[in-house]
Amino acid sequence: MATTEDPTNPQLPPVQALQELPQAQQQLQQTHSSILPQYPEMIMAAIEALDDKNGSNKSAISKQIESTYPDLPAAHTTLLSHHLNKMKQSGQLLMVKNNYMKPDPNAPPKRGRGRPPKPKAPVPPGTVIGPPRPRGRPPKPRDPFAPVASPKKKTTSGSGRPRGRPPKKSNTEAAPTSAPAAQAKGVKRGRGRPPKVKVFIQPNYLQNFVQSTFNALTAEKVRGATLVVSGDGRYYSKPAIQIIIKMAAANGVRRVWVGQNGLLSTPAVSAVIRERVGIDGSKATGAFILTASHNPGGPHEDFGIKYNMENGGPAPEGITDKIYENTKSIKEYLIADLPDVDISAIGVTNFGGPEGQFDVEVFDSASDFVKLMKSIFDFESIRKLLSCPKFTFCYDALHGVAGAYAKRIFVEELGAQESSLLNCVPKEDFGGGHPDPNLTYAKELVARMGLSKSSSQVEPPEFGAAADGDADRNMILGKRFFVTPSDSVAIIAANAVEAIPYFSAGLKGVARSMPTSAALDVVAKHLNLKFFEVPTGWKFFGNLMDAGLCSICGEESFGTGSDHIREKDGIWAVLAWLSILADKNKENLNGGKLVTVEDIVRNHWATYGRHYYTRYDYENVDASAAKELMAHLVKLQPSLGEVNEIVKGIRTDVSKVVHADEFEYKDPVDGSISRHQGIRYLFEDGSRLVFRLSGTGSEGATIRLYIEQYEKDSSKTGRDSQEALAPLVEVALKLSKMQEFTGRSAPTVIT
Numbered sequence: 001m002a003t004t005e006d007p008t009n010p011q012l013p014p015v016q017a018l019q020e021l022p023q024a025q026q027q028l029q030q031t032h033s034s035i036l037p038q039y040p041e042m043i044m045a046a047i048e049a050l051d052d053k054n055g056s057n058k059s060a061i062s063k064q065i066e067s068t069y070p071d072l073p074a075a076h077t078t079l080l081s082h083h084l085n086k087m088k089q090s091g092q093l094l095m096v097k098n099n100y101m102k103p104d105p106n107a108p109p110k111r112g113r114g115r116p117p118k119p120k121a122p123v124p125p126g127t128v129i130g131p132p133r134p135r136g137r138p139p140k141p142r143d144p145f146a147p148v149a150s151p152k153k154k155t156t157s158g159s160g161r162p163r164g165r166p167p168k169k170s171n172t173e174a175a176p177t178s179a180p181a182a183q184a185k186g187v188k189r190g191r192g193r194p195p196k197v198k199v200f201i202q203p204n205y206l207q208n209f210v211q212s213t214f215n216a217l218t219a220e221k222v223r224g225a226t227l228v229v230s231g232d233g234r235y236y237s238k239p240a241i242q243i244i245i246k247m248a249a250a251n252g253v254r255r256v257w258v259g260q261n262g263l264l265s266t267p268a269v270s271a272v273i274r275e276r277v278g279i280d281g282s283k284a285t286g287a288f289i290l291t292a293s294h295n296p297g298g299p300h301e302d303f304g305i306k307y308n309m310e311n312g313g314p315a316p317e318g319i320t321d322k323i324y325e326n327t328k329s330i331k332e333y334l335i336a337d338l339p340d341v342d343i344s345a346i347g348v349t350n351f352g353g354p355e356g357q358f359d360v361e362v363f364d365s366a367s368d369f370v371k372l373m374k375s376i377f378d379f380e381s382i383r384k385l386l387s388c389p390k391f392t393f394c395y396d397a398l399h400g401v402a403g404a405y406a407k408r409i410f411v412e413e414l415g416a417q418e419s420s421l422l423n424c425v426p427k428e429d430f431g432g433g434h435p436d437p438n439l440t441y442a443k444e445l446v447a448r449m450g451l452s453k454s455s456s457q458v459e460p461p462e463f464g465a466a467a468d469g470d471a472d473r474n475m476i477l478g479k480r481f482f483v484t485p486s487d488s489v490a491i492i493a494a495n496a497v498e499a500i501p502y503f504s505a506g507l508k509g510v511a512r513s514m515p516t517s518a519a520l521d522v523v524a525k526h527l528n529l530k531f532f533e534v535p536t537g538w539k540f541f542g543n544l545m546d547a548g549l550c551s552i553c554g555e556e557s558f559g560t561g562s563d564h565i566r567e568k569d570g571i572w573a574v575l576a577w578l579s580i581l582a583d584k585n586k587e588n589l590n591g592g593k594l595v596t597v598e599d600i601v602r603n604h605w606a607t608y609g610r611h612y613y614t615r616y617d618y619e620n621v622d623a624s625a626a627k628e629l630m631a632h633l634v635k636l637q638p639s640l641g642e643v644n645e646i647v648k649g650i651r652t653d654v655s656k657v658v659h660a661d662e663f664e665y666k667d668p669v670d671g672s673i674s675r676h677q678g679i680r681y682l683f684e685d686g687s688r689l690v691f692r693l694s695g696t697g698s699e700g701a702t703i704r705l706y707i708e709q710y711e712k713d714s715s716k717t718g719r720d721s722q723e724a725l726a727p728l729v730e731v732a733l734k735l736s737k738m739q740e741f742t743g744r745s746a747p748t749v750i751t
């Protein structure tokens with residue numbers, strides 16, 4: 001299957017309108033420079049208005065400015081401190097006992113030349129003071145795209161992981177500087193294939209998005225906050241992390257947490273936000289995740305950035321809308337002139353600045369996630385399964401970030417052989433491959449599992465799985481057997497209470513995206529569980545989970561997860577399957593035949609019936625042709641009589657269409673309504689045809705056609721799915737006039 005995208009990637013404004021950094025940006029200006037006076041002017045006016053003969057302290061000046069100008073930038077306090085400092089240094093202001101005042105014009109001239117000596121400012125307890133700022137012209141902002149120094153290896157204790165509190169690194173002063181991000185015309189926000197690296201590295205492109213994000217957040221989510229910055233390790237992540245760190249410092253963030261080498265999977269970021277407590281008791285309020293999901297990486301490939309909120313899930317539409325609006329009008333961003341941080345070594349780097357401390361903590365990328373997984377699954381029973389010689393296992397990380405977790409979890413914690421790991425060294429270009437876990441791109445695994453023509457004679461492993469670049473997707477395989485993602489989530493839900501300790505008290509509810517097959521619905525009905533059908537996109541599950549309505553959810557697009565975090569979780573899905581296998585095999589690990597992946601799936605079909613399922617993708621179709629096809633299908637919908645006449649004219653052996661609509665979703669938690677989420681034709685026997693335009697296709701439009709047929713008779717659940725679905729496929733193609741509209745006689749990809 002050839003999908004493209006990362007839908008959670010906000011698209012950024014075109015860069016041609018953005019300016020280069022000026023050579024020496026000396027004056028810090030506020031974002032709303034066109035509306036507000038300059039800071040020095042506002043400060044002088046505030047001191048005058050306060051009119052205190054002993055001068056006024058920073059907080060009084062700040063309040064005075066806030067009461068005069070309601071529309072101050074989010075970085076107001078940083079900007080104020082910076083300018084007060086500068087004005088003090090230049091002699092424009094005097095500081096006496098923490099109070100700022102104008103110098104007395106009648107005071108006798110100072111002896112000697114140059115600027116007056118600095119009065120000593122009291123330092124708050126615990127502040128780490130950096131080296132004195134050098135005299136003269138302030139330093140030039142660094143080249144934001146300068147290559148990062150090659151990482152120095154740090155010696156660690158024998159275990160490979162350093163113990164105890166991470167060491168402190170050097171102290172350096174953090175002085176915010178700013179640079180203009182000239183008027184930029186925004187482009188369509190939202191889902192879509194992320195831009196190429198070459199777009200991202202254009203001057204100010206990344207900075208525009210990052211500052212627009214800071215400006216879209218409420219002040220308490222930025223000022224004094226802890227933020228996570230990391231990603232799937234793709235090309236350009238390292239320079240991007242350095243830029244974001246410096247911008248975070250200038251925007252008043254208190255500390256930044258970075259996974260070692262900048263690596264954190266998307267699910268691990270979610271776990272870190274929700275679970276990690278810093279050495280000083282701090283919790284993160286959000287994260288910049290650098291990834292383009294399952295799209296290729298490298299200098300000529302894709303890059304992406306997304307923001308997650310303090311619940312660990314993707315930013316909601318309200319925030320992404322604001323970010324988008326900001327990217328259109330942003331004129332300036334804040335960046336501190338700090339040295340690069342060595343993100344290869346675990347430890348804390350302290351920077352003292354005008355605002356106090358700013359820290360960057362580099363931490364082990366896997367430990368928080370491993371801890372969370374151990375609290376969910378019974379590692380001991382999985383360990384027994386993996387150490388049973390009859391049970392063979394293979395995991396393919398496709399050179400994505402999952403490799404960093406696979407080694408720790410499957411090998412170190414669960415005792416799998418090192419040789420069971422394929423492509424588990426994260427690479428900036430994913431080894432030149434397409435890190436998308438499906439039958440098309442996970443070639444090596446598919447061959448090893450005996451599912452391709454190039455499979456060798458060697459007996460395939462019992463269980464195989466793969467992940468995408470940022471490790472939130474998964475593909476589950478048995479020996480010569482493919483588990484559809486729709487079946488996978490249904491099977492996990494059906495077995496969770498018995499096999500996974502986290503769910504032992506029962507499931508709160510289950511949910512799937514609309515085009516995902518109804519296999520999960522049948523399980524929900526059987527087990528009397530709350531059930532939700534949401535539009536495509538993981539964010540729709542987040543609300544349900546936050547409200548305690550849903551425990552397990554999944555999508556046909558290789559995403560499965562639970563309420564342990566607010567992202568889909570590729571490694572979690574594998575551990576869920578291993579738990580089910582361990583549970584089903586607990587009596588026969590020492591003798592007898594193993595219950596296989598295929599057995600589990602076939603037994604499931606025998607109990608609940610089978611949803612034959614396939615997806616046809618028509619990629620890079622002319623966008624207007626795709627729209628016309630969709631409009632044609634919508635136009636047909638009101639007259640079911642006419643639809644059924646057409647259907648019967650095509651095939652007499654399919655059942656009757658009983659309902660046709662465009663899927664619309666009312667979020668039961670916040671009441672928001674999402675319309676036009678796909679065209680559905682529902683048949684009397686439970687079959688479905690769904691037509692959707694991909695929100696993530698690369699060029700032109702991608703039409704996705706989902707075809708599903710329910711078979712309850714257990715004697716008929718073993719057929720080949722393409723063969724079983726052939727009549728419905730014919731109806732779908734002719735009813736939609738696929739060839740007429742698109743000129744295509746066959747889909748690009750069949751899953």
Ligand SMILES: O=P(O)(O)OC[C@H]1O[C@H](O)[C@H](O)[C@@H](O)[C@@H]1O
Binds near residue numbers: 539555695
């Ligand atoms: O079908 P598309 O619009 O291309 O998107 C399919 C998928 O894209 C991403 O992986 C999202 O995280 C999923 O939630 C979504 O199901």
